[in-house]
Amino acid sequence: MLFTADRIHDGKGWLPENTIIETDDNGTILSVYQSENREGVTVLEGLLAPGFVNVHCHLELSHMKGVVPKHTGLIGFLKQIPALRNSFSDEQKRTARKAAYEELYVNGTVAVGDIANTSDALDVRALGKMHIHTFTEALGFNPAPERMYGYAQQAFEAYNGQEGNGKMLRQSMVPHAPYSVSQPFFSLIDQHQPESIISIHNQECCAENEFYISKDGMVRDLLSGMGIDDSFFVPSGKTSLQTYLEWISPTHPVIFIHNTFTTKEDIDTARRLMPQTFWCLCPNANLYIENTLPDVPLFIKEGLNICVGTDSLASNHQLSILSELTTLKKNFSELDWEILLTWATLNGARALQMQHVIGSIEVGKQPGLVQIRGLGSDVPTIKRII
Numbered sequence: 001m002l003f004t005a006d007r008i009h010d011g012k013g014w015l016p017e018n019t020i021i022e023t024d025d026n027g028t029i030l031s032v033y034q035s036e037n038r039e040g041v042t043v044l045e046g047l048l049a050p051g052f053v054n055v056h057c058h059l060e061l062s063h064m065k066g067v068v069p070k071h072t073g074l075i076g077f078l079k080q081i082p083a084l085r086n087s088f089s090d091e092q093k094r095t096a097r098k099a100a101y102e103e104l105y106v107n108g109t110v111a112v113g114d115i116a117n118t119s120d121a122l123d124v125r126a127l128g129k130m131h132i133h134t135f136t137e138a139l140g141f142n143p144a145p146e147r148m149y150g151y152a153q154q155a156f157e158a159y160n161g162q163e164g165n166g167k168m169l170r171q172s173m174v175p176h177a178p179y180s181v182s183q184p185f186f187s188l189i190d191q192h193q194p195e196s197i198i199s200i201h202n203q204e205c206c207a208e209n210e211f212y213i214s215k216d217g218m219v220r221d222l223l224s225g226m227g228i229d230d231s232f233f234v235p236s237g238k239t240s241l242q243t244y245l246e247w248i249s250p251t252h253p254v255i256f257i258h259n260t261f262t263t264k265e266d267i268d269t270a271r272r273l274m275p276q277t278f279w280c281l282c283p284n285a286n287l288y289i290e291n292t293l294p295d296v297p298l299f300i301k302e303g304l305n306i307c308v309g310t311d312s313l314a315s316n317h318q319l320s321i322l323s324e325l326t327t328l329k330k331n332f333s334e335l336d337w338e339i340l341l342t343w344a345t346l347n348g349a350r351a352l353q354m355q356h357v358i359g360s361i362e363v364g365k366q367p368g369l370v371q372i373r374g375l376g377s378d379v380p381t382i383k384r385i386i
């Protein structure tokens with residue numbers, strides 16, 4: 001099959017005019033070449049790009065769409081999640097998960113970094129339309145985390161034991177966030193698999209840094225509200241990131257999620273301690289929960305590897321990477337679409353270590369192809385071509 005469009009982005013940048021993409025029936029790229037000959041070529045309006053990679057989602061929370069009000073702040077949000085997430089039947093959860101999975105697919109997603117506290121998402125993972133790296137998430141702000149580690153191991157083993165289905169299905173155990181995982185628990189997770197990809201909700205609210213610097217603020221309210229005794233915790237006088245990165249071996253690639261309150265000093269620390277880092281932006285969720293955005297111009301100036309996620313439907317109105325890009329462009333007009341599309345495609349694939357198959361239009365890869373119309377408008381549309 002042969003395709004061309006008004007503009008083509010190959011995951012790295014714009015291709016010259018009159019570029020033709022040749023694929024086989026399975027979507028494998030056979031050749032990319034320039035020609036003005038349109039015979040047998042499907043000519044698409046708008047632009048053509050590789051399929052998107054959503055680096056941060058929680059399919060298992062899909063039933064919570066619209067349940068938590070906007071702008072509660074992260075601590076207010078987290079206080080509501082535990083009770084609300086279980087006030088639905090298994091059937092309601094299952095139906096919502098499947099609908100969310102289809103929504104991701106229709107919105108041009110070819111791979112997902114999916115957070116799991118439970119084995120609920122095994123069913124959608126088995127559907128085999130997208131590649132999935134499941135981050136089985138450990139939670140426990142406890143100086144003796146062995147029991148909680150056992151739960152995390154159980155979830156990991158459930159995903160690890162799932163049969164392949166033609167797509168890449170992978171998993172690694174990860175810490176939820178700096179305020180919900182104790183130092184001994186970080187060490188156990190670190191040792192679980194020495195080179196596994198770690199993703200962590202990082203500096204999503206300023207209270208997280210406050211807790212690590214001085215053991216003050218709203219994180220303490222959250223912990224005491226959950227009946228957690230934090231007397232073992234000694235503040236480091238440094239931000240969360242500058243503290244917990246000392247507890248993770250540099251053999252792990254790390255994906256920092258959110259980064260709403262990350263500073264230059266934090267970035268310098270990450271650069272010093274961790275050779276492989278990715279910084280995932282989830283702007284719609286940030287606006288939903290905290291109504292604030294990370295310092296994206298700083299991240300660009302620092303040359304960070306930026307990628308994009310939607311977070312869950314508990315804190316987003318849709319699961320659409322294109323919508324996340326549109327929000328970024330609206331709030332940081334200096335960003336150009338060339339770089340935004342790279343974040344959503346090749347950088348996401350690199351973050352999930354899937355760049356040998358997806359993320360860019362290159363011979364031998366199977367990146368998927370999406371057609372985007374109305375880019376730059378408030379509601380651009382997307383259609384999967386392959």
Ligand SMILES: [Zn+2]
Pocket residue numbers: 056057058115201257311312
């Ligand atoms: Zn999240």
